[in-house]
Amino acid sequence: MDLSFSKEEVAFREEVRTFFRESLDPVVRKKLQEGHHTSKDDLVNWQRTLNKKGWAVPHWPTEYGGTGWSAAKQYIFLEELQKTPAPPPLPFGVNMVGPVIYTFGNEAQKKHYLPRIANMDDWWCQGFSEPGSGSDLASLKTTAKKKGDTYIVNGQKTWTTLAQHADWIFCLCRTDPDAKKQSGISFILIDMKSKGITVRPIQTIDGGVEVNEVFFDEVVVPAENLVGEENKGWDYAKFLLGNERVNIARVGMSKERIRRIKELASSVMSGDKPLIEDPQFRQKLAATEIELKALELTQMRVVAAEGKHGKGKPDPASSILKIKGSEIQQTLTELLLEVTGPFALPFMPEGEGQNEEGDWASPIAPTYFNYRKVSIYGGSNEIQRNIIAKAVLGL
């Protein structure tokens, strides 16, 4: 047993840290530190910076642009990215549809889509959830009917993150209406510019527009946009969701948030002392730091096991990472909220003039509201508990 990183890994950490800090636009970094929204251009520019460096898709196989790094290095890369903080890669391309395409897609699809994902020439969004299909995803109703060499798609997707920017959507559609639930679903790539697609924004409780409804009305999709085999889409979706869980702990991001809490709580006064010297506040923060440390070590255990025993099936223990990671992220936004005191109240729509005194505080309550999402998306924490109960404990 050895929990330390090797010399080479320590040097690697230094290398990525330096690169991130030197090549990221300081304005974008500041936005992220203070909890402001980043723009489409911020994300695209950063992804292209990474791509130029050859780090756009480190975890992909080397033949498609991956770096061939060990599991430990992948972990260090992500942690440093989050600690900087730099914009997290948009997951829909690099973490979701990319791996599905290189694992199950045909050569033409790989050749066309993968480089465009790495360079963010296409902005991808995810068409899984429907109004009637949340945790019970397999009950989805959107249909794709074969007609000549096309599919005709009808139905509705929801919670579609950043669909307002999207060029493409990967969709689960029912291709065999008579098959039982999980069978009869196909994985289809759809151009968002297609006739018959309508995007309706959903305003979230923080006042932002992050998610949308996407309507499909007789949308004509070339049959060549089917990934893998028809009616096997559920298998690909399970593969995709397994990948999603691994990156969900967000330890680096929480570390950066703790730094921010300490920084703010050192300047905010509580009585005649800075808030950080209030024993009760300090203990709450310390308790969260300990939970984060435990999460970090647990994450490292999962990473080390993956490095040793190969990727294979997603480790069901990674459900712990989702549960604890999301709980800690939520606690930290709650502690940030406590730091703001009365300055939590002013609502400042982004881009409008900001109250000077409340400037640092205005994005904090919205972030707290918004972060209730992290225990809901990606398989709610209750679903994760079901996974542990069934896959780990055999219940």
Next chain:
Amino acid sequence: MDFDLSEEQRLLKDSVDGLLKSSYEFEARKKYRAEKGGWSRDVWGKFAEQGLLGLPFSEDDGGFGAGPIETMIVMEALGRNLVIEPYLDTVVLGGGFLRRGSAEQRAAYLPGVIDGSKTLAFAQVERDSRYDLGDVVTSAKKSGSGYVLSGEKFVVGHGDTADTLIVTARTSGGQRDAKGVGVFLVPANAKGVDIKGYETQDGSRAADIKLNNVEVGADAAIGNAEDGLSIVNQVVDDARIALCAEAVGAMEEALKISVEYIKERKQFGVAIGSFQALQHRAADMFTALETARSMSFLASMASSFTDLDERTKTVAAAKVQIGRSARFVGQGGVQLHGGVGVTMEYRIGHYFKRLTMIEQQFGDADYHLRRVAQAGGITE
């Protein structure tokens, strides 16, 4: 970064597990508790035969020169089996002090520890000391070339069967001064030592001990008699690390038997483990166990840290996590068992009790959380 055990460590684990499987059935443990002194000399002899009692000592001292991971492996196994023999008191605590003692002290005491013929106990807790190791009223007054010890010590683990007590006593300063705390080896049968033993909540043994003008030689002091608190802190941190591992073992077994129970127990015509409310509790217990295991690993690694502040802070953080997890898993295990969980007849209640008592030893979660908070947290 590697969380796997080495080949040798795996062999150690297999041999401890094998030994305890054959000698520590639930019924056997009841018999050991009824033996003279409240634990089994026979099992202790087997520990000695397998080399467990000599693990952490250097080869020069007759031991095996094993590190903190080996101790962790043993403690986890002891936790899984609710072992009541004085391993923590004799090998981790007593042995921890002796390892930091003089060559003469090591030569005088370690052979008896390693061959299983002698046991040790650490007499530290006082009426008002609670978890503060530096809060010491018991006095050690210089007398000729030696010392005279007077005072009262409480809840000394296995203090009623130990051959030698290791006692903290004040050579100078006031009750809570960091300076002036010494550590002394005191034969249990020395004149003026009055020992009153009793059973503990978790089926083990402890004693309250009065020291009435007990005379010891100059060679009784371990380290600097005028300034020994740093040694006490280090050794007790090692005991906390060991308790973390023991708790992980106990939690692992508590979860296992609880899951087995809800798979078998039927109500409403089905196994109660098919109910989601119980499944989610069990899943949360699994999460509590695994996060505790991660912190136990980290604590064992911290044993080798040379930066003592970092070492102490890391161990404190681990004890917080273990305390919280142990509470949750212990209580949850009983709840999943229902009525039988609160009987002496089922194993789960005994795990619950041991896990509860671990929290009360060498600082509970609140105590250690305060320390971590005062140190400014643990995020780098």
